[in-house]
Amino acid sequence: MRVSVRGINLGYTDEGHGEPLVFIHAFPLSRIMWEPQREALASRYRVINIDLRGHGESDSILWHFTLDDYAEDVVALVQHLHIERATFVGLSMGGYILFSLYRRRPELIKALVLADTRAQADSEEAKAGRMALAQVAYRKGMSAVADQMLPKLLAPGSLKTRPELVERIRSIILNNDPAGTIVDLMAMAERPDSTPLLASVTCPTLVIVGEDDIATPPSEAHYMVDRLPQSKLITIPGAGHLSNIEQPERFTQALMDFVSAR
Ligand code: MLT
Numbered sequence: 001m002r003v004s005v006r007g008i009n010l011g012y013t014d015e016g017h018g019e020p021l022v023f024i025h026a027f028p029l030s031r032i033m034w035e036p037q038r039e040a041l042a043s044r045y046r047v048i049n050i051d052l053r054g055h056g057e058s059d060s061i062l063w064h065f066t067l068d069d070y071a072e073d074v075v076a077l078v079q080h081l082h083i084e085r086a087t088f089v090g091l092s093m094g095g096y097i098l099f100s101l102y103r104r105r106p107e108l109i110k111a112l113v114l115a116d117t118r119a120q121a122d123s124e125e126a127k128a129g130r131m132a133l134a135q136v137a138y139r140k141g142m143s144a145v146a147d148q149m150l151p152k153l154l155a156p157g158s159l160k161t162r163p164e165l166v167e168r169i170r171s172i173i174l175n176n177d178p179a180g181t182i183v184d185l186m187a188m189a190e191r192p193d194s195t196p197l198l199a200s201v202t203c204p205t206l207v208i209v210g211e212d213d214i215a216t217p218p219s220e221a222h223y224m225v226d227r228l229p230q231s232k233l234i235t236i237p238g239a240g241h242l243s244n245i246e247q248p249e250r251f252t253q254a255l256m257d258f259v260s261a262r
Contacts, residue, residue, distance in 0.1 A: 006073060008053055009059045010058045010076075011051035012031065012051065013031065013049045014046070014047075015038060016044070017046055018044060019045050019087070020086040021086065022088045023048065024089065024094030024097050025050075025055065025093075025094050026094055026116075026241075026242065027092060027093040027185075027188065028149060028173050029173065030052075030175060031055075032056065033091075033242065037248070037255065040252045041252065044256075045259070048077070048086075052184075053065065053073055053183070054177070054180020064183075064186065066187050067100045067191050070100070071101040072104075075108065085107070085110045087110050087112070087113065089112075089113040090117065091115040091116050093184065095114045096117060096188065099197060102197065109203050110203060110262070111203050111262055112203055112204075112206070114224060115209070116216050117220070119193070119195045119197070119224050130188060131185070131189070133181075134181070134182045138182060141178055142173055142177065142178060145178075150169060150173075152214060153241045153242050154166065154240045154241070157212070165245065195227065199228075199229065201228050203230065204262060205231040206232055206255070206258040207221045207225050207232070208235075208255075212239060234254040236254070
């Protein structure tokens with residue numbers, strides 16, 4: 001489905017009934033990455049998956065946006081769907097967007113799931129890396145972006161032994177366009193440090209991390225849990241950065257246990 005909000009068409013799916021769960025995907029993927037959770041959860045919950053601007057079936061606009069713009073897109077979709085409060089699940093860049101959402105519209109958030117993400121802003125080195133990757137996207141296209149990103153997204157074991165999974169992730173990346181990817185990179189490089197926000201997050205929060213995540217390692221998850229007043233940490237063995245796809249059953253179970261406890 002697509003909806004026109006804030007001057008842009010956004011792709012999304014809205015499936016099932018009951019308590020709303022809103023999923024925000026990672027960079028440089030799209031809502032398809034949540035397929036295992038949508039399939040497992042839509043018989044029990046209302047599952048909403050959004051394609052962020054510049055991804056999947058959403059329009060891609062080459063302009064200077066911030067992650068607050070992405071968060072406002074999420075707000076607009078949730079309002080369009082007449083959802084007053086929801087549990088929001090964000091992985092990596094999706095988590096960065098949830099920090100923005102919490103800063104702007106905490107009343108919409110019943111509970112948070114922060115997966116394979118970090119609270120801190122980019123270091124100078126990380127910003128330089130983003131600029132370099134933006135040049136790769138601009139000059140060489142999404143296939144070169146996939147080559148660079150795949151070793152960061154998946155655990156070494158998955159890369160070696162699960163070629164079908166590697167190809168699935170590659171095809172999701174190839175379905176995005178360089179403009180959207182470049183906009184993401186600039187927006188992520190500019191995001192503020194969310195560490196000061198953590199102590200004021202009053203909703204229940206589940207932090208999930210893949211044991212072999214090298215992009216946002218378990219130390220980042222501990223850093224957040226140590227500062228979030230109502231949080232719980234689940235570490236998933238046999239998973240890298242894309243823990244929800246690499247170990248879908250474990251990820252979904254952790255999510256269900258968290259949601260059903262509220
Ligand atoms: C992601 O998975 O969204 C990215 O790894 C986030 C990042 O590059 O910081």
